[in-house]
Amino acid sequence: MIRKIRVFLEMIKFEHTIFALPFAYVGAILGAVTEEARLPTWAECGWILLAMVGARSAAMGLNRLIDKAIDARNPRTSSRALPAGKLKSAEVVVFVVISFLLLFWAAFHLNALAVKLLPVAVFMLVFYSYTKRFTWLCHLILGLTIGLAPLGGWVAVSGTVSLPAMVLYLSVALWTAGFDVIYACQDVDFDRREGLHSIPARFGIARGLTLARLFHLLTAAGFAVLMALTELSWWYLAGTALACGILVYEHRLVRPHDLSRLNAAFFTMNGILSMVVFVFTFLDLVVARAWQA
DSSP: OHHHHHHHHHHTTGGGGGGTHHHHHHHHHHHHHHHHSSOOOHHHHHHHHHHHHHHHHHHHHHHHHHTHHHHHHOTTTTTSTTTTTSSOHHHHHHHHHHHHHHHHHHHHTTOHHHHHTHHHHHHHHHHGGGGGGTOTTHHHHHHHHHTHHHHHHHHHHHSOOOHHHHHHHHHHHHHHHHHHHHHHGGGHHHHHHHTOOOHHHHHOHHHHHHHHHHHHHHHHHHHHHHHHHSSOOHHHHHHHHHHHHHHHHHHHHOBTTBOTTHHIIIIIHHHHHHHHHHHHHHIIIIITTTTTO
């Protein structure tokens, strides 16, 4: 039983939750302060956590099911749970259904808008796994999907979607698209051979990395605009500056003819970046205001 649980956690890359979860709480804290001049309640934080676990688990399970045949042909992914026979497709289907039920349960405990937006979230969670079969814009679709984490956090506490919420959403979407382009560089030969679509496969690794830099430049601009639209101040600005430094370092790790440090650029740097933005947003909106004493 414990071994099976470990296989499921490995399948969904549970440790990579650190990419999106901190931004979900950035959205929740910023949304509560901006829209309602308060902090999220502990109950809201708990339901957001459950919604995030459900959404991400469902998305990863679906991705593994949809890509099972492709993963089996790719030497990099052939050892994943489904192509390696560690899990059966039926087991993953049950896992996905349970994950979606967890997402729905959490959303119904938040507010009406969170429930109304569920079809959009479910569509994006299913759709993005198919996009690399027909468009090199798949990275942006993935970004718009993962960007639902901070937008969902915002909606969960405020029941509204405002301009600052959309700026945060698009900033995280572009950040995700950028690092996904970097990650896709390692599969260029396989993708071209299989007729799969990606920016590196379509435009080459060098141009792909240039576009990733452009996406991340727009992310930095979005973070700056967010400060202008909200009550964020110097703590957040310091965190944004540090996050931009991380993005610069991330791109220095990867070169068109040297992808040996790609995993460090993808996993380590992006995990650190999301935590940095969360911690400095928390310091700005929660600790420094203690609370609006």
